[in-house]
Amino acid sequence: MEGFIGQSMLLCHLTASLSSRRYPSYNGPWSAVDGSKRKVDANLAMSDIQDSPWIQLDLSIAHCIHIIKFYKQVMGWQSDGLMDDVKITIGETVSDLADESEKHLCAYYDGKPPGEEFTMTCTQRLYGRLIRVTTVGDAKRMSVREIEVFGW
Template identity: 65%
Template sequence: MPNGNVTASLITRLEEHRYGPENAISGNKEKTGLNLAISAIQQSPWFQLDLSIAHCIHIIKIYKQVMGWSTDNDLANLRIAVGETDDDMYDASHKYLCAYYDGKPPGEELTITCTQRLYGRLIRVTAVQLVNRLRLREIEVFGW
């Protein structure tokens, strides 16, 4: 996927000057350090990636923090949606659902293969049904 003009956002970031969403698209997959995107504690926190132009999305890799103050719930019960608009991200019909990952990732990274062919510029990762923080070390998107 192209690297130019890609932006990221969190529903609410943990601190104003650290842990911003841009950290999850930096290309840095170091297992240690503070290069993380972390949301504030809230119900169903989300991270959104904007590719600026639409692509057919096939695989999404999410890397979690494995050192320090990471918890098993950092990437638990994830809903991954792909669409063209913010409204698509809230669609309950599963029309824009790439996948739902029920549980906790088995290791440092979680590879999600979309269950259907989806075309869009927005990818949203939501930790559903949780009051927690969403912590991402890095996210990669594969498609055409």
């Protein structure tokens, strides 16, 4: 997998949005793509409590996406559980991201990723400018410190 990252490049100029946000003490969705991996609560993108929360990234132009790397918040009350059972979809439009077929599915992780960071590799080559990470399990809130996208 490391060789895969070496062949791809870190894609920059991302913008992000959350399915919802209630906590003004957190910086909001842009915190997940600001390049900072600081372990402080203010550097955390967190959704409100809801069914299937998501964070969406906009690359501004389409790329071939290979790898998505997540930096989780694992301090204090924010231990694990807010990035469990996630799926990543990639597309050109918001309707692509809502498509329930496998056509736009990059990867699915059906467990509790260990540690502070984890990497998901797309199971197929997908080209798009929008990336949506959605919890599909029991988690009712999404929380992430930073997301990095690799591709070309």
